[in-house]
Amino acid sequence: MGRTSDAKEKILDAARSLIELRGYSALGVAEICKAAGVPKGSFYYFFPSKEALALAVIDEHWAAQEGDWKRILGGAAPPLERLRHLFEATEATLAGGQQDCGSVAGCMFGNLTLELSNQTEAIRARLQEIFDAHVVLIEAVVAEAVARGEASVADTREAARSVMAQLEGQVLFAKLYNDPRRLGPSWLNCLALLGARAPVAS
Amino acid sequence: MGRTSDAKEKILDAARSLIELRGYSALGVAEICKAAGVPKGSFYYFFPSKEALALAVIDEHWAAQEGDWKRILGGAAPPLERLRHLFEATEATLAGGQQDCGSVAGCMFGNLTLELSNQTEAIRARLQEIFDAHVVLIEAVVAEAVARGEASVADTREAARSVMAQLEGQVLFAKLYNDPRRLGPSWLNCLALLGARAPVAS
Structure with missing residues (x-):
């Protein structure tokens, strides 16, 4: 065995x-x-197939990432500080990968979405579930920030989707320009997006 | 000939x-x-090679898109209205493609960025030039909105990059969920990002 x-x-x-x-x-x-x-x-x-392998790779990667995200977003710090930690952790992951292999690999789920979502429905469905889960995790933090008067958004679900879009878009540019520091300024943009312009203390 | x-x-x-x-x-x-x-x-x-063909496809697509973007973003309407037209035109293009071939194909440049930017430096360089040009076109509109007191951002270049990240991220989700309407709510998020919360008249 x-x-x-x-x-x-x-x-x-x-x-x-x-x-x-x-x-x-x-x-x-x-x-x-x-x-x-x-x-x-x-x-x-x-x-049984290369597709089955891809699904297993996706599941394994998500199991690890989900643990990380729940730990970061579920901590005891104020909600927007936890969200900032997620941006910082994403930047650190991209920088670590760049050090190991010379270039920013980006987000595996984003990469596979653009490469495959129109080609295999099984992979599309799995990636949808994962991005839905990302949005649920972020929405909880946004809702908490709104309840504390630290953010102001019209719709917490749409705001969470927008934060995810911002993160995926900036990771795409980090890959294109091979520069993980692209993620830095995007946190301030994320705050603006959430109607929370004041910097969050470390 | x-x-x-x-x-x-x-x-x-x-x-x-x-x-x-x-x-x-x-x-x-x-x-x-x-x-x-x-x-x-x-x-x-x-x-001479498949890569040369890919570069020619990219150049042809960009020549057409650059014309569209300059027309939309350079019109006589107020700046944020022109920017909204860009989001609407992007949604319409995705919807048209979906009608033609059954699924949202997304943004060719975003797709090729995630698929290829780590594999061929010639394609990476070309895509960087194109996304730089996108940012310059958007930054001019953002700066105009700021000058008119219709937007409030700390850094027009970073704000323009963030708008592009938002657009690319939401196009990624439109492809994943095969739903061009993902672009609709993202315009309101874009306004928030630019510190311009009031809806812009049609």
């Missing part, structure tokens, strides 16, 4: 790295197996 | 459609030629 779980983990690790570097469409199963150091037979033992 | 120009146009048209449907990495030169109805020899007569 130890060895087969190892093979599955190796395939998932290799696929995640390759998808981050080059996207999904450009990859073949043979290449993934070669990078993972496992025979091709192992691949189909664990994954 | 007539016939060779035709072939070049056919290749560009086929490549643009295929890139919008399935991205760049998944395409082969043979497939593009088949869709264009031209022999493979013609391809290499006009384009």
Whole structure:
């Protein structure tokens, strides 16, 4: 059992790295197996298709990110400070990835959305669920800030969607310009968006 | 001459459609030629490589879009009304594409940014120039709104980048949820972002 779980983990690790570097469409199963150091037979033992592998990579990445987001957004600090921490953590993640592989890889979910959402309905549905969950987590923080009189928005759901759009858009530019610091000024724009212009104390 | 120009146009048209449907990495030169109805020899007569073709597709798309943007953002209406027209025109373009091919294709430049900017430096550089030009066009409108007291931002360049991030992020979600109407509420968020909360008259 130890060895087969190892093979599955190796395939998932290799696929995640390759998808981050080059996207999904450009990859073949043979290449993934070669990078993972496992025979091709192992691949189909664990994954009926390349799409099934992509879904597993997405799920694994989301399980980790969801934990991070809940920890950051669910802390004891005031709500807008927690939201700022999310922007800072996103910038730090992009900067760490850039240090490891020379370029900003961006957001795996955003990348796969633009690459694949029109091509496979299973992946589209999974990515929709994940972005819905992002919006729910952000909306709770926005609603808390509004209740405390620290933000002023007409519609907390739309405001949360807009914060997510801002974050995804700025991550896209961080990737394009290979510069994680793009995320810095976007926090002040996010505050403006939430009708909360005063800087939030550290 | 007539016939060779035709072939070049056919290749560009086929490549643009295929890139919008399935991205760049998944395409082969043979497939593009088949869709264009031209022999493979013609391809290499006009384009030394697939990358050269992608750059030509990008340039052609930008030439058309730049004209549209300058017309919309350079009109005689008040600045924020022109900016609203840009959001409306973007939504209309997404809706038109959805009617033609069943799904929202999104923004070609955003799609190629997330798919390719880490893979080919020539395409990254071209897309950077295009997004820089978008920001310059939006910044002029934001500065005009600020000068008229209709918007209030700390930094017009950062505000323009943020408007672009908002637009690209919301177009990403319009593609993910296959719903161009995602762009509607985002205009109100854009106004908030620019410190201009009052609705702008039609």
